[in-house]
Amino acid sequence: xxxxxxxxxxxxxxxxxxxxxxxxxxxxxxxxxxxxxxxxxxxxxxxxxxxxxxxxxxxxxxxxxxxxxxxxxxxxxxxxxxxxxxxxxxxxxxxxxxxxxxxxxxxxxxxxxxxxxxxxxxxxxxxxxxxxxxxxxxxxxxxxxxxxxxxxxxxxxxxxxxxxxxxxxxxxxxxxxxxxxxxxxxxxxxxxxxxxxxxxxxxxxxxxxxxxxxxxxxxxxxxxxxxxxxxxxxxxxxx
Amino acid sequence: xxxxxxxxxxxxxxxxxxxxxxxxxxxxxxxxxxxxxxxxxxxxxxxxxxxxxxxxxxxxxxxxxxxxxxxxxxxxxxxxxxxxxxxxxxxxxxxxxxxxxxxxxxxxxxxxxxxxxxxxxxxxxxxxxxxxxxxxxxxxxxxxxxxxxxxxxxxxxxxxxxxxxxxxxxxxxxxxxxxxxxxxxxxxxxxxxxxxxxxxxxxxxxxxxxxxxxxxxxxxx
Numbered sequence: 001x002x003x004x005x006x007x008x009x010x011x012x013x014x015x016x017x018x019x020x021x022x023x024x025x026x027x028x029x030x031x032x033x034x035x036x037x038x039x040x041x042x043x044x045x046x047x048x049x050x051x052x053x054x055x056x057x058x059x060x061x062x063x064x065x066x067x068x069x070x071x072x073x074x075x076x077x078x079x080x081x082x083x084x085x086x087x088x089x090x091x092x093x094x095x096x097x098x099x100x101x102x103x104x105x106x107x108x109x110x111x112x113x114x115x116x117x118x119x120x121x122x123x124x125x126x127x128x129x130x131x132x133x134x135x136x137x138x139x140x141x142x143x144x145x146x147x148x149x150x151x152x153x154x155x156x157x158x159x160x161x162x163x164x165x166x167x168x169x170x171x172x173x174x175x176x177x178x179x180x181x182x183x184x185x186x187x188x189x190x191x192x193x194x195x196x197x198x199x200x201x202x203x204x205x206x207x208x209x210x211x212x213x214x215x216x217x218x219x220x221x222x223x224x225x226x227x228x229x230x231x232x233x234x235x236x237x238x239x
Numbered sequence: 240x241x242x243x244x245x246x247x248x249x250x251x252x253x254x255x256x257x258x259x260x261x262x263x264x265x266x267x268x269x270x271x272x273x274x275x276x277x278x279x280x281x282x283x284x285x286x287x288x289x290x291x292x293x294x295x296x297x298x299x300x301x302x303x304x305x306x307x308x309x310x311x312x313x314x315x316x317x318x319x320x321x322x323x324x325x326x327x328x329x330x331x332x333x334x335x336x337x338x339x340x341x342x343x344x345x346x347x348x349x350x351x352x353x354x355x356x357x358x359x360x361x362x363x364x365x366x367x368x369x370x371x372x373x374x375x376x377x378x379x380x381x382x383x384x385x386x387x388x389x390x391x392x393x394x395x396x397x398x399x400x401x402x403x404x405x406x407x408x409x410x411x412x413x414x415x416x417x418x419x420x421x422x423x424x425x426x427x428x429x430x431x432x433x434x435x436x437x438x439x440x441x442x443x444x445x446x447x448x449x450x451x452x453x454x455x456x457x458x459x460x
Contacts, residue, residue: 024292030292030294031293048294049322051322060360139247139276142290146249148248188249227276
């Protein structure tokens with residue numbers, strides 16, 4: 001590992017961007033939350049459990065979790081075309097898979113829980129911010145859960161392992177280039193979601209997951225504080 | 240001795256305890272773990288969680304206030320803000336209704352006080368066969384957070400009776416968060432409505448009964 005590696009924004013290798021969270025920001029929803037990580041801002045709103053339409057998609061054994069991830073057209077510098085895209089469909093599905101393991105969906109057979117995630121401002125790590133916000137919003141909606149989920153992206157820039165990449169780092173082109181590893185974990189350290197884009201060897205991957213675990217603990221503390229103080233903006237992470 | 244605190248899902252509420260896990264908690268290796276976001280009531284015997292937010296989930300025996308959404312050939316569909324609509328069958332109406340004259344009894348848009356008498360896979364069945372149930376004629380309907388309904392009712396109905404005595408209005412509190420207020424004048428009804436909203440807003444505090452008594456003295460005229 002390169003010892004004299006400097007990150008573009010001057011952060012330590014294991015230092016996250018400053019994070020903030022707030023619960024109860026959308027009065028119409030049954031549960032809602034905001035999660036901010038650096039310049040990335042995600043809003044999540046939860047509706048339900050409620051009747052599942054269309055009826056043909058109902059699961060008589062358990063409830064369905066239906067996530068909708070959406071980037072607002074002004075969330076990035078170049079306007080993005082509004083509406084569903086291949087990328088947003090994928091991230092919606094990933095979010096469902098990351099959260100489903102902690103939910104007790106069998107308590108509401110034939111119903112649906114709708115989660116709407118909107119990215120107001122994007123600076124990499126939007127799926128992680130979305131999962132963090134969605135987990136808080138689902139808890140706020142009073143849906144039974146085994147544990148909370150926290151998510152962070154771990155990564156490798158050339159040969160150096162870092163945590164919580166931002167957009168400038170994701171576009172890093174020197175040496176081996178960037179490797180992005182978004183990881184979602186429960187507070188007891190069980191991995192519910194892991195993606196990998198780039199190249200990395202086995203030992204480094206283990207190390208990267210360990211770094212993500214430490215970061216998830218910090219995020220979990222902020223999520224906990226936000227849920228205990230509804231309507232208050234809670235800030236965390238190292239400055 | 241009971242101790243109250245807000246807990247989040249997965250939080251360990253107590254360790255090495257003999258207390259039993261109550262609603263929304265589980266016990267694992269002597270630890271009591273929360274499974275819902277809410278207010279934990281901790282005593283030496285039992286630990287349970289009272290939910291603070293979320294959608295209304297109907298239970299058998301609940302009194303609900305809903306709106307007639309549709310008329311079927313043998314009953315009415317009632318929307319009571321639950322996960323699905325309830326069905327009020329003709330056989331659960333305490334009078335003779337002509338099969339062609341359902342609309343004469345209740346039209347689409349009418350509000351009804353009903354009781355959930357059965358819930359099964361096919362849906363929720365409602366009844367208006369007991370006293371105090373039936374179509375609403377006049378008065379006000381206030382919507383509140385369904386999780387605050389126990390506070391509006393109070394211990395053994397103490398809070399509701401306090402409002403009834405102070406304003407002279409009749410109150411029916413639906414478990415789904417709708418409150419029906421019926422009084423002799425509109426001013427009295429509005430006073431009762433304000434009292435209900437005051438309780439909803441300040442439900443997190445202790446000693447609410449004294450607060451509401453004081454509030455009535457200030458706002459009575």
